[in-house]
Amino acid sequence: MINSFQELSILLPEIFLLGMACLILVLDLFLSQRLRAVTFWLTQLSLLVTLFLSLKLLPDATAFAFGESFIHDPMSVLLKAAIYIIIAAVFFYSRAYLHERNMHKGEYYVLGLFAVLGMMIMVSAYSLLVLYLGLELLSLSLYAMVAFNRDSAQASEAAMKYFVLGALASGMLLYGISMIYGVTGELGIPAVSAAVAETGRDNIVLVFGLCFVMVGLAFKLGAVPFHMWVPDVYQGAPTAVTLFIGTAPKIAGFAMMMRVLVDSLGALQADWQAMLVVLVILSLAIGNIIAIAQTNLKRMLAYSTIAHVGFILMGILTGSATGYSAAMFYSIVYALMTLGGFGMIILLSRNGFEADRLDDFKGLNERSPWFAFMMLIFMFSMAGVPPLVGFHAKLAVLSAVVETGMVWLAVVAVLFSVIGAFYYLRIIKLMYFDPAEQREQINKSFDFKLVLSANGLAVLGFGLYPGLLMAWCIAALV
Amino acid sequence: MSAGWPLLSLLIWLPIVGGIVVLWLGERRQLMAKTAALLFAVLNFYLCIPLYCDFNNTTAAMQFVERYPWIESFNIYYHLGIDGIALPLIILTVLMTVLVVVAGWEVIQKNVAQYMAAFLIMEGLMIGVFAALDSILFYIFFEAMLIPMFIIIGIWGGANRVYATLKFFLYTFLGSVLMLVALIYMYSRSGGLDGGSFAILDFHYLQLSGVEQFWIFLAFLLAFGVKVPMWPVHTWLPDAHVEAPTGGSVILAAITLKIGGYGFLRFALPITPDASAQLVGWVIALSLIAVVYIGFVALAQRDMKKLIAYSSIAHMGFVTLGLFVAFAVATNNIADASQTALLGLQGAMVQMVSHGFVSAAMFLCVGVLYDRMHSREISDYGGVINTMPVFAAFMVLFSMANAGLPGTSGFVGEFMVILASFQANFWYAFLAATTLILGAAYTLWLLKRVLFGEIANERVGALQDIDRREFGVLGLLALGVIALGVWPQPLLDVMQPSVEQLVTHMLAGKL
Numbered sequence: 001m002i003n004s005f006q007e008l009s010i011l012l013p014e015i016f017l018l019g020m021a022c023l024i025l026v027l028d029l030f031l032s033q034r035l036r037a038v039t040f041w042l043t044q045l046s047l048l049v050t051l052f053l054s055l056k057l058l059p060d061a062t063a064f065a066f067g068e069s070f071i072h073d074p075m076s077v078l079l080k081a082a083i084y085i086i087i088a089a090v091f092f093y094s095r096a097y098l099h100e101r102n103m104h105k106g107e108y109y110v111l112g113l114f115a116v117l118g119m120m121i122m123v124s125a126y127s128l129l130v131l132y133l134g135l136e137l138l139s140l141s142l143y144a145m146v147a148f149n150r151d152s153a154q155a156s157e158a159a160m161k162y163f164v165l166g167a168l169a170s171g172m173l174l175y176g177i178s179m180i181y182g183v184t185g186e187l188g189i190p191a192v193s194a195a196v197a198e199t200g201r202d203n204i205v206l207v208f209g210l211c212f213v214m215v216g217l218a219f220k221l222g223a224v225p226f227h228m229w230v231p232d233v234y235q236g237a238p239t240a241v242t243l244f245i246g247t248a249p250k251i252a253g254f255a256m257m258m259r260v261l262v263d264s265l266g267a268l269q270a271d272w273q274a275m276l277v278v279l280v281i282l283s284l285a286i287g288n289i290i291a292i293a294q295t296n297l298k299r300m301l302a303y304s305t306i307a308h309v310g311f312i313l314m315g316i317l318t319g320s321a322t323g324y325s326a327a328m329f330y331s332i333v334y335a336l337m338t339l340g341g342f343g344m345i346i347l348l349s350r351n352g353f354e355a356d357r358l359d360d361f362k363g364l365n366e367r368s369p370w371f372a373f374m375m376l377i378f379m380f381s382m383a384g385v386p387p388l389v390g391f392h393a394k395l396a397v398l399s400a401v402v403e404t405g406m407v408w409l410a411v412v413a414v415l416f417s418v419i420g421a422f423y424y425l426r427i428i429k430l431m432y433f434d435p436a437e438q439r440e441q442i443n444k445s446f447d448f449k450l451v452l453s454a455n456g457l458a459v460l461g462f463g464l465y466p467g468l469l470m471a472w473c474i475a476a477l478v
Numbered sequence: 479m480s481a482g483w484p485l486l487s488l489l490i491w492l493p494i495v496g497g498i499v500v501l502w503l504g505e506r507r508q509l510m511a512k513t514a515a516l517l518f519a520v521l522n523f524y525l526c527i528p529l530y531c532d533f534n535n536t537t538a539a540m541q542f543v544e545r546y547p548w549i550e551s552f553n554i555y556y557h558l559g560i561d562g563i564a565l566p567l568i569i570l571t572v573l574m575t576v577l578v579v580v581a582g583w584e585v586i587q588k589n590v591a592q593y594m595a596a597f598l599i600m601e602g603l604m605i606g607v608f609a610a611l612d613s614i615l616f617y618i619f620f621e622a623m624l625i626p627m628f629i630i631i632g633i634w635g636g637a638n639r640v641y642a643t644l645k646f647f648l649y650t651f652l653g654s655v656l657m658l659v660a661l662i663y664m665y666s667r668s669g670g671l672d673g674g675s676f677a678i679l680d681f682h683y684l685q686l687s688g689v690e691q692f693w694i695f696l697a698f699l700l701a702f703g704v705k706v707p708m709w710p711v712h713t714w715l716p717d718a719h720v721e722a723p724t725g726g727s728v729i730l731a732a733i734t735l736k737i738g739g740y741g742f743l744r745f746a747l748p749i750t751p752d753a754s755a756q757l758v759g760w761v762i763a764l765s766l767i768a769v770v771y772i773g774f775v776a777l778a779q780r781d782m783k784k785l786i787a788y789s790s791i792a793h794m795g796f797v798t799l800g801l802f803v804a805f806a807v808a809t810n811n812i813a814d815a816s817q818t819a820l821l822g823l824q825g826a827m828v829q830m831v832s833h834g835f836v837s838a839a840m841f842l843c844v845g846v847l848y849d850r851m852h853s854r855e856i857s858d859y860g861g862v863i864n865t866m867p868v869f870a871a872f873m874v875l876f877s878m879a880n881a882g883l884p885g886t887s888g889f890v891g892e893f894m895v896i897l898a899s900f901q902a903n904f905w906y907a908f909l910a911a912t913t914l915i916l917g918a919a920y921t922l923w924l925l926k927r928v929l930f931g932e933i934a935n936e937r938v939g940a941l942q943d944i945d946r947r948e949f950g951v952l953g954l955l956a957l958g959v960i961a962l963g964v965w966p967q968p969l970l971d972v973m974q975p976s977v978e979q980l981v982t983h984m985l986a987g988k989l
Contacts, residue, residue, distance in 0.1 A: 322671055365633075369504075369592070380625060385651075386618035392549070395614070395658070399552065402662045403670050410662070414655035421651055425628070425644060433632040433640055467549040474551050 007065035010072045013053040014120055020046035021113040028106030036104050040095050043109040051084040068188050069127035074476040076124045079255050082332045083119050083248045092451045093343045094240035100351045115141035119252035127188045128177045139166050146237040158236025165229040173216025179209030189264045197267040210268055214275050221253045224282035227306050234302035243342035247335040254331040269319050276317035283310030288420035298356045301341055308334045315397040318404040325473040326396035333393040340378040340455045363436025372431045374456035381459045383424040384417050389462035486542050486558040486609045489525050490602045497598035500591050508590050515594035519576045526572050535972045538979035554676050557612040562973035564608040570834045574732045575601040577951050578725040585849050596626040604733050613661045613676045634723035642721035649714040653704035660697035682748045695753035698746040705738030706794045709768040719787035724845030731790050731837035736830045739797045751984040758805035766909045768795030773916030781854045786840045793833045800826030800895035806902040819981040822898035829891025839876040839955040856927050860934030865941040870929045872952045877925050879959045881918040887962035
């Protein structure tokens, strides 16, 4: 009995968040629209407490729960902390967006919290089945969120597309997991790992299982050639939801990759490495080249996401601890930059005007030099120009790749980055060199502007001093 | 007096902080913003005085060194230090920024605070490039520099500015990312995560095989060749120079081109000496094409700024020729190779500093005319000397320096490089020396068409001569041009030990 209490204590953050999500769900029913802010602040408070629980209350050492199907390790702590912080900012941005459109409902936060719970479970899962449960909890919440604006035909279409393709991907993943189970007879990650090491690479069913798992994972992350849903969903969903989908779930996706490929199927490294090389090159190529042709900023950021996912996968494919920590660093940095990019769209938008066309950014420097500068930071960071943090993320991944001896892959990656730089530069060109089309004042609340500014300064600050975050990422994987 | 002060950090960060202050003062307090910008620029200039006075020109070791761990997981240090090669370029940078701020004082009407701030931030980053001793730190300054320049050309540039600035950015970005891969490769060769190092001085002693050197050299050649720029990757320069505002052209020509030359000195020559020797024929061929062919191209220009831009490329051809010519000697087995190398490198350095002064002055002269007439077409002018005699005197002086007339700074560097090329091959020297004819041809012809003759139209007739502000800027540059031409010894003294050490290093090779 005592033992299981100890085990449960490892899940304290998850249990607390679940309880809060249910509480907010019920409480919100009794709140009038005027008091909706209570829901918002309660949600933020839950995230804050969960952050505290994750960081402070849990033991430093690695610990397991439920017969080693749930793990608490340094990697999970760092990734969860990043997820909470990113999502807290997402809620700040979303509140303004939803409020302006009379869509400010408690369900958004409740669904968001459940999605966070799903991500936490993905990050901490130490059994393939638990991992799948976390993924589904996240995905189902996201499907509902995409359709949040039920009057919008475009959003409904996006939700439908997302749901069908997402379900297909989940099916693939589950099918792959079942094959792995069929060969090894295990679902727990350490057990699978041991069994796979014993069976070796020659087992054809195992390799097939890996293929299906890989397809499922690539779908979820949006790597080419499984990326078709990404631009449509990004564009169709309300910006507040795109913001959600585009940021923290990629961090959870990175964790999922790590748990499945590295922790469970490490013995098949040569196989998944070869598959990842193809995914990486295609993602970098398609992501960077197609983005040039976009006129919609959300769509452009969708393709840019695809290119960034290529970089994250490139870190994983090195198969070295350096590469994993580089990929981890990259995914956190990516979430931070994307958060800012979508935050800027929300900043400029108002009811009836989405500000998601590239042209809507024209002449921003005349309207608001400060926020034009923030966007400049985000764009140059995504392009990987120093001294912004995006550069250090690319540097970390590239050095891991070169260290593994794949200099050619590094060269390919940087060449595509140059192509990618073009479309980020175009935004800066619109903001700084073109005359303004919109003359409206930016009418967002002070706290919104504060969070967005903090976001931009974080990208700059981590760029000037990336050592700390990088050291955390390395420490998390030792 | 200034011992113990982190002088280099101050030089880098003071203007950047100044830029932020100027931005904060904003467009509404224009005069305050401008004054603050001038104040910071001048303050930085004063900082150069202890830098020069305390500089010990008897040693080749790095001085004013600062070294703190920065990104410990990758062994990256905030490592600054200068030798005799970097010092003159830093002083040049600081001086040019003051001139640019003064030159833009009344001319810039749009977003003045942002204009001044961009140049201040640019100054800090450029000094960072010259002072960085960690290759990643160098790379960060090297790349970050593109951001303010991109904005400068794009906001305050001419009609075709967007095309020009995108081309400028992408060209330079493409050149440098491959260098980044080369740097990472050398880091991984030097031990990677277990004690590897990004320090430039460690790279100098890193053993690299011939094949490795070959590829790394190509990466450097692309990165710095684009910056210099060498033929055939020079095409961004005429566009960028022509479209940039006067201040932007001045900084581009006077400093950023030098960063290419400096990169060769700091990276390519000492890190990949054997590959440099192996590929020297190509580099010299490209340099001579720049000198001769681009000289002819300059002759055909109708736009004043374009003409000066092409003449910059031709002059920078001299720099790359001087840097590499020693290897051609070594392969021909001439005994005093190192003497030639010394001459060539020093010639290249003098040429860089001199070109910094001369090209800046030429662009400022065009700027003076452009501010009055809003035209860069040579055919719109004629007989300017009648209405602007003082200005004409300056322009004649700078044009003579541009053509390499003895007694001006332009002559010293070119003469040294030609002398060095004679040791290598008569034809190298012969082709290089054609510049004395071509350069004279295009500059004198420019003078004839713009300054002399009858007053071409009534707009020229209505021109006002330069005011005190413009006189001050041009006068200062004229002093520099003549001083360097008559008495270049202080400059040579400062860099002597550093260049000597570089020569031994690069001629020894690594194989």
